[in-house]
Amino acid sequence: MLSASITLYPREPQGEISPLLHGQCLEPTGEGIHPGVWVGQNEGIPHQDGIRLGVFDALKQLEPPVIRWSGGAGAANWRDGIGPHKSRPTRVTTHQGTDHIDSNAFGTHELLRLCREIGAQAWLDGSVASGTPRDLAQWVEYCNFDGPTTLAQARGKNGDPQPFGVRFWGIGGQTWDGGGQFTPETYAAKYRQFESLFPRLQGQEPFLIAVGPDGNKSPESAAWTRQLLQKLGEWRSSQLDGLDAHFAISNSGGEFGTATAFTLDDYYGMLSESLRVESVIDEQRALLDASPIGRDAKLILGQWGVKHPRGERPLWQPNTLRDAICAAMTLDLFHRKCKVLWMANLGLGVNAGQALLHTFDNITVRTPTFHVFDLYKRHRGGQLLHADFESGEAGGLPRLSGSASYQNGVVTLSVVNSGARSPVEATVEMPGSNIEMVAAKELAGEGLAAQNTAEAPETLVPREIAPKFEPATSQSSFVHTFAPASVTVFLIKLAS
Structure with missing residues (x-):
């Protein structure tokens, strides 16, 4: 057996x-919102105020700290998604390559109530391609102002x-592509205009987010930000x-096989692709630090995840053990880069992209x-520790x-x-510390393409294991x- 430390x-x-x-x-x-998150009053599907109960319960358990409502790259108007459902307009959008019919039944109130119920902050994007500074300013007033105004x-x-208290506001979304196909210069002019008219309501500190680059396109990514x-x-x-x-772990052209049919080389190739995001993080942080206006700005990876070749269901893709390992390696990398x-x-939560949840009928x-x-989850808010891994390569x-x-x-x-x-037998050492207890859970499967389906929803689930302590x-x-x-996670309790 292989050994490591x-x-x-x-x-x-x-x-x-x-x-x-x-x-x-x-x-x-x-199918992300309809019929993924929102099922309305469908009597055949359990729901909580129209939100699919299976989705609600899963998100409640996960406790996502922030949910981005990625509307800034489309032509939707926030006003379409308020008021009685029967009076909301039905629209078609095509910016994702499909004729997507949206009833607007899941709008501002439904989203922000969901965030409130599961304890997540909301990040709302306003479109700078189809909307105006006034549209965004009035959306802010509608969401956040506590006073006797019409909105x-x-x-x-x-x-x-009661006001929703939305803090995170994106000025545009994917403006280098479907959000307007701006150049850095033309988008900067738009940003300045929208930012200057953004409401600064008393007692509130809005966090304004500018559109950064498509991290998959170099050297365009550096040129955009600079x-x-x-x-x-x-x-x-x-x-x-x-x-x-933004950064996609891109397999959209089948570079690493399909979502469920791939070779061992494809497996390692996609894992390597996931780690390319580190160079994007380092590049973008360096550009921010070199700019007087960017020095104090936070670096955000506003959308990331695996993208496989498209199938018959728009934006829906299988989610296998390979995808889970990509996610784990990427999250670990994010933790290690927490200073920058x-x-x-x-992206994109439910039934789209590297989804957390898939829905099938009920x-x-x-x-x-x-x-x-x-x-x-247990990593959130913790202090990153220095860790040395000695294990060779695969x-x-x-x-x-x-x-x-x-x-x-x-x-x-x-x-x-x-x-x-x-398998690898590893010794975990903590010099100078006294360990009181070790608990662990492991996510593993019988094959790299193993996945959870409607017929077998628990093929891949974490199981408790007992390290040798x-x-x-x-x-x-x-x-x-x-x-x-x-993927294994240990909780190591230290003696006080």
Whole structure:
């Protein structure tokens, strides 16, 4: 059996892991909202105020810290999604390559009530391509103002007299493509206009997010940010709180097989592709730091995730163990980059992209990616710890990799065994520490293409495991054998 070692240093904190690195996205495209999240009064599907109960319960368990409502790249108008459902217009959108019919039944109130119920902050995007600064300003007033204005009173008449308190506002979305096909210069002019007219309501501190680059296109990604920051910093500079870069773990052309049929080389190739995001993070943070207006701005990865070749269902794709391992390796990387990356949002939540949840008639299936996010929750808000992994390579990648954090007397250690064929016995050492207890859960399967389906929704679920911890022999270490192609999370309680 292969052997390895992992050494953790609880006395060497590296910075706080922002909970916002575990953000999610919802978008009214494909089957994401209809019939994924929203089923209305369908008597055949359990729901809570129109929201599919299986989706609601899963999100309640996951506790996503922020949900991005990715409407800034489309032509939708927020006014279409308020008021009595019977009076809301039905529209068609085509910007995702499909004729998508949207009843607007899931609008501002439905989204923000969902966020409130599951404890998530909301990030709303206003379109700079189809909307005006006035449209966005009035949306802000509608959501957030507590006073006797027509818009605030309309919010009350629609069921929510108390302001929603939305903090995160995106000025545009994917403006380099479907959000207007702007150049950095023309988008900068739009941003300045929208930002200057953005309401600064008393007692509120809006967090304004500019559209960053398509991180998959180099050298365009660097040119976009460099030129955008230059223009935003000219004359009287604009408020810039965050820059939203995007990155897809791209398999849309079948470079690494299909979602469920792929070779071992395809498997390792897609894992390697997922780690390319590190160069995007480093590039964008360096550009922000080099700019007076960008120096204090937070770097955000506003949409990321695996993209497989499209099938018959628009934007829907299978979600396998391979996808889960990509998600785990990416989250671990985000944790390790917590000094420079502040927020990240997986796309697109339900029935689209690397989804957390798939729905089939009245069934909600939690994907392997959902289980990774659920396992990794304990990292949120913890102090990143220095960790050394000595394990050799598999497919050109570190065989074992992961991240470690500390809070409230407990070390959380997440480990990915990327090796598809071989188990690895590893000793986990914590020099100078006394371990009181070790608990662990593992996500692994019988094959790299294993997935959860409507017929077999629990093919891949975490299971409790027992690491070999013998205090009589050593109080600062334990041994565990990592299954091939697995994700394991340990909770290590330290003696006080």
